[in-house]
Amino acid sequence: MKTETVPLAGPSPGTTRSLTRHHWGHGDARPKVYLQGGLHADEMPGPLALYHLMALLDEAEAEGRITGHIVVVPLANPIGLSEWLLHKPVGRRDLEGAQNFNRGYPDLAALAGGALAGKLGADAAANVRAIRKAFAESLSDLRPETEVDELRLRLIEGSFDADHVLDLHCDHHAVMHHYTSSAQAGIGELLGRAVGSKLALIADLSGGNAFDEAHTAPWRDLRARFPDHPIPDPCFATTLEYRGQQDVSDPLALADAEGLMAFISAVGAIIDGPQLLHPPAETAPLAGAVEFFAPIGGIVSWITVPGDRVEEGQVLGHITDAALRRRLPITAPTTGLLFRQELWTSCLKGQGLCHVAGTEIRRQGDLLSN
Numbered sequence: 001m002k003t004e005t006v007p008l009a010g011p012s013p014g015t016t017r018s019l020t021r022h023h024w025g026h027g028d029a030r031p032k033v034y035l036q037g038g039l040h041a042d043e044m045p046g047p048l049a050l051y052h053l054m055a056l057l058d059e060a061e062a063e064g065r066i067t068g069h070i071v072v073v074p075l076a077n078p079i080g081l082s083e084w085l086l087h088k089p090v091g092r093r094d095l096e097g098a099q100n101f102n103r104g105y106p107d108l109a110a111l112a113g114g115a116l117a118g119k120l121g122a123d124a125a126a127n128v129r130a131i132r133k134a135f136a137e138s139l140s141d142l143r144p145e146t147e148v149d150e151l152r153l154r155l156i157e158g159s160f161d162a163d164h165v166l167d168l169h170c171d172h173h174a175v176m177h178h179y180t181s182s183a184q185a186g187i188g189e190l191l192g193r194a195v196g197s198k199l200a201l202i203a204d205l206s207g208g209n210a211f212d213e214a215h216t217a218p219w220r221d222l223r224a225r226f227p228d229h230p231i232p233d234p235c236f237a238t239t240l241e242y243r244g245q246q247d248v249s250d251p252l253a254l255a256d257a258e259g260l261m262a263f264i265s266a267v268g269a270i271i272d273g274p275q276l277l278h279p280p281a282e283t284a285p286l287a288g289a290v291e292f293f294a295p296i297g298g299i300v301s302w303i304t305v306p307g308d309r310v311e312e313g314q315v316l317g318h319i320t321d322a323a324l325r326r327r328l329p330i331t332a333p334t335t336g337l338l339f340r341q342e343l344w345t346s347c348l349k350g351q352g353l354c355h356v357a358g359t360e361i362r363r364q365g366d367l368l369s370n
């Protein structure tokens with residue numbers, strides 16, 4: 001095991017932070033599996049699971065079972081972790097520019113595409129090597145302006161050449177689910193069977209260049225740009241939502257660490273890992289996941305829970321304006337799996353309150369919530 005401390009230049013005099021990356025296995029070994037948690041710094045189930053995973057990786061290393069290269073960044077967002085406002089952790093957006101920490105990652109295809117002209121051939125594996133080299137060079141040329149940009153760059157520098165990228169998040173109240181592209185669908189199925197994700201939301205382009213998408217979209221873009229050369233999808237990347245923000249406990253995190261070990265073993269980065277214990281996740285198009293928006297502000301109460309299967313129009317809960325003695329229903333915006341609900345027990349008019357994953361395409365454009 002090797003630990004790397006990556007400094008972030010401070011945004012103001014007297015202020016610096018650092019990012020900690022832990023490595024198991026040889027740096028050149030494949031597959032390279034990259035896991036990070038806490039990119040949204042108010043989401044702690046992932047970091048606690050990674051804490052327990054690291055102990056399991058130490059054991060595997062002591063027993064000589066590590067065959068690939070495993071990188072763990074348990075707390076991916078030291079900026080967000082320090083941001084509290086009015087006694088609450090903020091964590092999702094930076095307080096200086098209100099940017100979502102999981103958007104706006106460098107567009108590797110745009111950065112490296114020009115340099116790749118004339119450098120690709122008929123051998124797909126050689127093309128992957130040439131493209132990863134060009135990605136590394138273009139990242140080393142970037143000069144980030146803000147601390148948030150620097151954090152994004154330092155994170156992707158550690159992950160851009162990985163075979164598998166798992167970005168561990170959580171939702172408000174939710175069942176375990178994950179977002180991914182169609183790249184390497186077989187690995188996505190293994191992931192569900194390993195960690196127990198209930199729902200895979202699939203989109204090839206969800207908009208905003210989130211961390212996971214920044215690892216898969218460039219290969220598709222380069223295929224379109226260089227159609228005469230074979231360019232595969234060498235990276236599986238996902239945003240894995242470890243249930244809700246309050247689902248933080250050692251029993252859950254230990255079981256989740258075992259599930260991650262099962263995944264790492266199934267993709268061949270360790271040997272003799274845990275078995276795949278779960279059925280594959282149900283899949284649905286991200287464009288079929290529809291949100292219910294509050295028609296009035298008020299008190300939010302539920303008569304359903306995440307994981308319920310619901311019919312379009314079914315009453316899921318209520319918004320109550322106790323001052324005016326008025327109550328309106330929260331209704332299912334489509335038929336499918338109610339997979340998440342908001343954490344808060346009050347809402348503003350227009351606020352999104354829950355999502356139902358249906359199979360029918362209902363949305364276009366940017367598909368991610370802010």
Ligand SMILES: [Zn+2]
Pocket residue numbers: 039040043102169170
């Ligand atoms: Zn998140």
